[in-house]
Amino acid sequence: xxxxxxxxxKPSPLWRDFYAILSTCNRCRELARLRKWxxxxxLDIPLRLYTNRLGDEEKRLLRYRLEHPxxxxxxxVLHVFAGLLFPAPRFMTKGxxxxxxxxxxx
Numbered sequence: 391x392x393x394x395x396x397x398x399x400k401p402s403p404l405w406r407d408f409y410a411i412l413s414t415c416n417r418c419r420e421l422a423r424l425r426k427w428x429x430x431x432x433l434d435i436p437l438r439l440y441t442n443r444l445g446d447e448e449k450r451l452l453r454y455r456l457e458h459p460x461x462x463x464x465x466x467v468l469h470v471f472a473g474l475l476f477p478a479p480r481f482m483t484k485g486x487x488x489x490x491x492x493x494x495x496x
Contacts, residue, residue: 412469414451
């Protein structure tokens with residue numbers, strides 16, 4: 391008798407996991423910048439929102455680190471290297487925080 395395999399249990403390709411980890415690293419960096427900006431401007435509600443979202447992203451990154459330790463280490467090294475090659479702009483672009491609003495359907 392053959393075993394039943396659900397399509398939901400299919401392992402995802404490594405490149406998809408790598409891209410997800412790299413995207414999470416980028417979101418963490420961007421949320422940290424937005425959090426720093428909100429603290430500088432004394433905006434309490436956006437600061438709390440960015441802090442909560444940053445915590446969520448860090449939890450997601452921890453889960454990736456537990457599931458794929460070598461892949462997440464490689465993605466982090468690539469993330470740091472890309473940050474050195476392409477540093478963040480000095481000023482925030484208009485609409486950069488819109489993605490993190492509640493109910494945004496992009």
